[in-house]
Amino acid sequence: MDQRLSITYISADRLDDLEPLWKALHRHHVAVAGHLEQLSPSLSPEASWRNRRAKYEAWLAAPDVFALAAEADGELVGYAMARVKEQQPGSWERGAKTGVLESLSVRADQRGGGIGSRLFEAVRAEFVSRGAREFELAVIASNADAIRFYTRQGLLPYVTTLVSRS
Numbered sequence: 001m002d003q004r005l006s007i008t009y010i011s012a013d014r015l016d017d018l019e020p021l022w023k024a025l026h027r028h029h030v031a032v033a034g035h036l037e038q039l040s041p042s043l044s045p046e047a048s049w050r051n052r053r054a055k056y057e058a059w060l061a062a063p064d065v066f067a068l069a070a071e072a073d074g075e076l077v078g079y080a081m082a083r084v085k086e087q088q089p090g091s092w093e094r095g096a097k098t099g100v101l102e103s104l105s106v107r108a109d110q111r112g113g114g115i116g117s118r119l120f121e122a123v124r125a126e127f128v129s130r131g132a133r134e135f136e137l138a139v140i141a142s143n144a145d146a147i148r149f150y151t152r153q154g155l156l157p158y159v160t161t162l163v164s165r166s
Contacts (some may be wrong), residue, residue: 004073005072005115006070007118007122008068010068011067012057012060014067016053017076018079019049019053020107021106021107022048022105024105025105032140033143036163059083062083064083065082065084066081067082068122070118078106078116079103079119081101083099084130084131085097085098096131096133098136099132100137101136104137106119117153138161141160
């Protein structure tokens with residue numbers, strides 16, 4: 001990567017900076033998950049951003065939530081939104097706290113240059129510093145590129161969620 005990359009914490013006052021990256025991620029989700037249209041139509045990028053922004057704002061008001069921005073030469077090229085949740089044991093002992101990566105987005109023209117990996121590692125380090133023993137995230141089942149990326153980061157499949165209309 002020829003450009004200088006910095007990863008910094010961002011607060012709720014910079015949420016609007018994330019809008020283009022979220023909208024691009026939303027469009028990507030819709031493109032790779034066309035099979036879900038039979039359940040219900042996808043939201044517009046604008047509606048999706050309004051919903052996601054509200055979630056981000058609520059999450060950032062809570063403890064153990066953080067957002068990271070990746071900037072290359074002063075330009076926002078990626079971000080991650082993450083939180084730590086209390087975890088009750090189920091079938092496996094997973095520890096008292098689990099880190100949840102809610103979103104990770106890298107600008108399409110910047111993918112493949114290590115930005116996603118750097119963001120992921122920064123999120124993982126923050127989870128460790130906050131006492132989270134495990135790390136989880138949700139990936140659309142048909143998003144093969146994301147599954148490959150997270151598998152390379154050491155994550156393993158855990159739960160498959162199936163959806164249907166009632």
